[in-house]
């Protein structure tokens with residue numbers, strides 16, 4: 416399921432807009448962490464985001480059991496899919512003839528879930544040709560490639576027509592771009608009355624400045640985590656009015672605590688756990704109306 420092939424996504428790849436975007440394209444083209452591929456192999460939905468919800472300890476069973484690691488991987492994947500379902504819950508009433516946009520779509524797991532739920536078109540953009548090819552191959556395998564398409568494209572400069580999109584989202588992909596530029600672009604292609612949703616990690620203005628843990632996460636992923644205040648300000652400046660804000664920090668901690676015990680650790684688990692516990696970092700959903 417994870418063999419790489421070339422496809423139309425790479426046929427005409429636009430040049431990344433900046434040297435930073437070239438670094439990010441290279442980062443995701445080379446990414447093949449077992450914590451992402453082995454979880455995706457559970458059911459063919461490949462995510463690059465984290466999980467929410469309570470751990471099902473009954474399903475995990477005895478840590479000494481030979482099947483425990485396999486169950487742990489399935490449980491981490493279940494929590495990551497629950498996160499994507501929660502995001503989709505906030506997109507509003509999407510109809511089969513609507514178009515959705517996944518900005519920073521990764522390997523496309525959330526796009527497949529959105530199409531299964533709403534039956535609509537889902538357009539994804541990523542800087543990585545490897546990811547776009549992967550997502551398009553999965554869509555072909557699932558025979559939904561007439562509705563689900565990934566392309567290599569800067570989310571700040573997309574080909575979607577003004578006012579043509581019913582709902583759009585960023586799932587853990589806002590920390591790679593300037594928020595004013597990002598929300599201006601969503602606001603341009605969203606219909607008036609359309610919906611924008613993000614799930615993201617942000618630093619907490621109540622802490623003061625980004626903590627050492629937040630700085631570690633930035634260095635680990637070559638990203639730039641924004642503050643909660645910056646999200647709300649940039650939305651307000653771009654005709655996006657928050658309807659729902661959910662602090663998911665308590666809901667994501669069990670995922671991290673479980674992941675820290677697995678064989679698939681990457682070394683970043685402590686920074687997430689410590690920053691969520693000391694209040695310097697928050698995991699939030701923001702759903703906004705395009706007015």
Ligand SMILES: C[S@@+](CC[C@H](N)C(=O)[O-])C[C@H]1O[C@@H](n2cnc3c(N)ncnc32)[C@H](O)[C@@H]1O
Pocket residue numbers: 436439440443461462463464518519520521522523524525540541542543546568569570571585586587588591592
């Ligand atoms: C952490 S992954 C999240 C993937 C996906 N949203 C998910 O939930 O599985 C971040 C994604 O953002 C994309 N990205 C970062 N900057 C981008 C940009 N300027 N334009 C398009 N995609 C971008 C990366 O290529 C990558 O696919």
Ligand SMILES: CC(C)=CCC/C(C)=C/COP(=O)(O)OP(=O)(O)O
Pocket residue numbers: 448450451462463464465587588590615616632636638640681683
């Ligand atoms: C909440 C924040 C700050 C997210 C940063 C963006 C990011 C890299 C998300 C997860 O990707 P991944 O699934 O590829 O990461 P990992 O390999 O750690 O699972």
Ligand SMILES: [Mg+2]
Pocket residue numbers: 450451462463464465
């Ligand atoms: Mg992951």
